[in-house]
Amino acid sequence: MSTEQPGPAGVLVLAATPIGQVDDAPPRLAEELAKADVVAAEDTRRLKRLTTELGVSVSGRVVSYFEGNEQARTPALLDELLGGSRVVLVTDAGMPSVSDPGYRLVAAAVEHDVHVTAVPGPSAVLTALAVSGLPVDRFCFEGFLPRKAGERSRRLAALAREERTMVFFEAPHRTEAALTAMRDAFGEGRAAAVCRELTKTHEEVRRGLLGDLVAWAADGVRGEVTIVVSGTTPVAAIDADPASLRAAVAELEQDGTSRKEAIVEVAKVAGVPKREVYDAVHKPIEGGRG
Missing domain, CATH: 3.30.950.10 (Tetrapyrrole methylase, C-terminal domain)
Incomplete structure (x- = not known):
């Protein structure tokens, strides 16, 4: 394993963009867009609106970089990086490469020891997680x-x-x-x-x-x-007697798991066949005990 160090090659900058309010743009975003040699944008029209709202002028070359041309355009952008260019990658919203174009270029840059850095900023993933209450x-x-x-x-x-x-x-x-x-x-x-x-x-x-x-x-x-x-509730150790199997299935059902999935999970944890759990749940209890 080698530690990545900036070298004579250029720099790839993954720049986060606002997911809603333009005022949420990280302060460094305007600076990076202004000094970039190349700006690769998922949508060049959205980039134009963003730079207008930020009051920044892009002096470098602007190219489109979206799902449809990502694979074909990556080698040319890599050549720019290897030639010493500072390439800034932006997508429509949030952080590039997170369910957006960028992974291929990052992987290629890392493979060729090009320095990769980021302008951290808005993320729909973390924002939703934080406000979800889960x-x-x-x-x-x-x-x-x-x-x-x-x-x-x-x-x-x-x-x-x-x-x-x-x-x-x-x-x-x-x-x-x-x-x-x-x-x-x-x-x-x-x-x-x-x-x-x-x-x-x-x-x-x-x-x-x-x-x-x-x-x-x-x-x-x-x-x-x-x-x-929300994730499922962890299942604790389960005894293999019918009453314990029934109780474990019932607990999972209360948490929202379907009976079929609950039976499968309980069987796995208890180390018994699924049929044994099914019988414990569905068959009448003989003599009032089980």
Whole structure:
């Protein structure tokens, strides 16, 4: 492992941009845009609006760098860096490379020992997490869910026993479908928050259980959306007798886990077959004992 040090090559600057209010722009953003040799922007028109609002003039070359041309344009930007240029990368909102273009260029720069730094600033992930009212001591960012229903369901099923708070990005027109899939995977009683238009004029944070949030989203959702979902409650050690198995399943169901998933989890923790847990839950208790 080598420690990255600035060398004769240029510098790649990942510059965070406001997610809503332009006044939230980090002070260094204007400075970096002004002195950049090259500014790579996800949307050059948005960049123009941003620089106008910041009162900054970009003297360097401006190029587009978005999902559709990221792979093709990365080698040329890497050549700029290797030639000594200071390249500033900005996306439409928030930190580049976080569910936005940037990862390929960062990886290429690191591979060629180019110095990579950042202008820290606004982040929809951390902002939503902070205002959600859900646990923040441990969390994971899951980005955008797959658009296809089957793939989305499989992704969420794999997260059903995730104990950390989860943060997702979602398009407004898919928010109801995403919340419905989360309800089906995590249970309608799982706590969550839908954060809409964060830091903007019409900011809204809707907190509640997934079942209630699905009903709320049925009327339609507008704006940029970030969804925060609480993790599952850790399952303690479970005895293998029928009464303990039933109680463990019931506890998970109270936390919002579906009975099917609860049976699978209890069987795993107790070290018994799923059929044994199923029988403990569904079969009549003989003689009033179990």
